[in-house]
Amino acid sequence: MRRGCRLTWRKAGLVCILLPFATLTTLADQRPTPPSLPPTEQARLSIDQDPAVVEARHALGAAGHGAAALRAGSHEWTTRLAAQRRRVDKLGNSDEWTATLERTIRIGGKAAIDAQLGDNDIAIGQARIGEARHEAARALADLWLDTLASSRQRALWAEQLGFAEASHQAVAKRRKAGDASQLDLNVALADLQQVQQQLSAATSAEAKARARLALRFPTLNHEPPALAEPAALALSLPQWRDRILAESDPIKIAEGLLKKAELVAARARADRIPDPTVGVYTASEAFRSERVIGLSVSIPLSGSYRSERLQQALQDVEAARARVARQRREGEAEIIDAYADAAGGLDRWRLASQGLSTTQASARLTQRAYTLGEADLQTLLLARRQALDATAAAEQARVEALRWQHRLLIDAHLIWGLEDE
Numbered sequence: 001m002r003r004g005c006r007l008t009w010r011k012a013g014l015v016c017i018l019l020p021f022a023t024l025t026t027l028a029d030q031r032p033t034p035p036s037l038p039p040t041e042q043a044r045l046s047i048d049q050d051p052a053v054v055e056a057r058h059a060l061g062a063a064g065h066g067a068a069a070l071r072a073g074s075h076e077w078t079t080r081l082a083a084q085r086r087r088v089d090k091l092g093n094s095d096e097w098t099a100t101l102e103r104t105i106r107i108g109g110k111a112a113i114d115a116q117l118g119d120n121d122i123a124i125g126q127a128r129i130g131e132a133r134h135e136a137a138r139a140l141a142d143l144w145l146d147t148l149a150s151s152r153q154r155a156l157w158a159e160q161l162g163f164a165e166a167s168h169q170a171v172a173k174r175r176k177a178g179d180a181s182q183l184d185l186n187v188a189l190a191d192l193q194q195v196q197q198q199l200s201a202a203t204s205a206e207a208k209a210r211a212r213l214a215l216r217f218p219t220l221n222h223e224p225p226a227l228a229e230p231a232a233l234a235l236s237l238p239q240w241r242d243r244i245l246a247e248s249d250p251i252k253i254a255e256g257l258l259k260k261a262e263l264v265a266a267r268a269r270a271d272r273i274p275d276p277t278v279g280v281y282t283a284s285e286a287f288r289s290e291r292v293i294g295l296s297v298s299i300p301l302s303g304s305y306r307s308e309r310l311q312q313a314l315q316d317v318e319a320a321r322a323r324v325a326r327q328r329r330e331g332e333a334e335i336i337d338a339y340a341d342a343a344g345g346l347d348r349w350r351l352a353s354q355g356l357s358t359t360q361a362s363a364r365l366t367q368r369a370y371t372l373g374e375a376d377l378q379t380l381l382l383a384r385r386q387a388l389d390a391t392a393a394a395e396q397a398r399v400e401a402l403r404w405q406h407r408l409l410i411d412a413h414l415i416w417g418l419e420d421e
Contacts, residue, residue, distance in 0.1 A: 033416065034228065034402075034406065034415070036145065036148060036225070036402050036406075037141060037406060037415070038140070038144060039222060040416050043140060043220075045219055046219050047140060048133070052135065052136060053129065053133050053136055055132070056125070056132040057129055059128060060122065060126060063118075063121040063122050066121055067119060067121055070114040071114065071115045073106055075104040076103065077103045078103065079100065079101050080098075080099070080100040081098070082097065083097045084096050084097070086285075094285070094287045096286075097284050098284075099281060102277055102281075102296065104275045104276070104277045105276060107273065107276065110270050110271065120259050120260050121260070124253060124257065124260065127253045130252070130418075133418060138407065138410055140216075140220075141403075142403065143209070143212055144213060145403055146213075147206070147210055147213050148227050149209075149395070149399045150202065150205045150206040150208075150210075151206050151209075152226075152227055153205065153395070154199070154202040154203050154205075154206045156388075157195065160195050160198070160384070163195075163363075163384055167191065167377075167381075167384075168189060168192045171185050171188040171377065172185060172188075184377045187377060227395075227399070230345070230349055230398060231405070233339075233342060233343060233405070237335075237336070237339050240339055241332060241335050243412040244331070244412045245331055245335070247411070247412060247413040248327075251324070251328055251331060254324040254327040257320050257323065258321055258323070258324050261313070261316045261317045264316065265316070267313075268310040271309070272306050272307065272310060273302070274301075274306075276298065277296075277297070277299075278295070279295070279296040279298075280295055281293075281295075282294075334411075338407050341400070341404040342404035342405050342407070345401030345402075348400075349394065349398045351397075352393045353398075356391060356394045360390070360391065362387070366380050366383035366384070367380060
């Protein structure tokens, strides 16, 4: 046994089995919200007020009433009244009547199956709420990150505008001094105008991103912060897979639908024996001289309809079982893709960031050198373009790395209280 594990082999085995689950539970309870996402309180408020989540909650309320109806059953008391006049030769007319009170009774454990169907519908409704909250959380994270990225892009072009204006002013001064040609001045002006156009487009993109965020989540009033640096992934791929699959609401819904199909099949099997209708009746006959009191039982004769319904239900069970397997496979494939994108995005961001500071420093030195007449305009524009491309690549890699890290955290229900549903 390992050092520090002075336990019996049976206890040690139990610890080894439960340790990964305890680790995941601890992570779920203690995982902080990344700095590039809104705080938990505001995020939960926005998610819970999303129309899809509100719709799912009302659907759950409807499922609760449906479950109560299934427990009560659709059979109700039925009353029947009949009156007749009998003509008897030489005796006259006899006014007679009959009153009946009857009800169909569920037999063969059908009431218990109906109750299970109602409870299962509630469980499916709860899973649908979880899925609605999960999709709303995904949308919130993506729209939030799009707003951050567009804001950073606008700031980047605003910085480039300062460089372009400085370059144009330097060319204009050199032109007046006779050290630059009109062609250089035209090139600098064209570069300035291009940067102004890009800045205008970036400003519009930021405005649209903010508008989409405000439209989808109007109660969110937290101002997006600056983009944070991506962190190393906290879990390995098997750990992410186990956690996400365990929290997957689509899989829970598919499993709930499978259980419902099995219960419907059990109900159809029990329904092959029809429910009897039991009643009591009383009648007055023979000039009110006879009073009749009796019991009645009626049982439908089962035919091929019930058998075919059972076969249909059994096929539905197999279809639901295949749906669960398909949903699980699709979920695993999505997890693998998200993990690969998160890990690859982190590597690409690190690689793009390594030479970024050097490229930006070279662009600033080239700008100063051109101002002092030590570099030509083409060299300056090339250095600025290289710095811009390097910065844009690093920012894009940062955004994508953060996006897929957020996706893993949300799918695993490790932030924003998503594990509460």
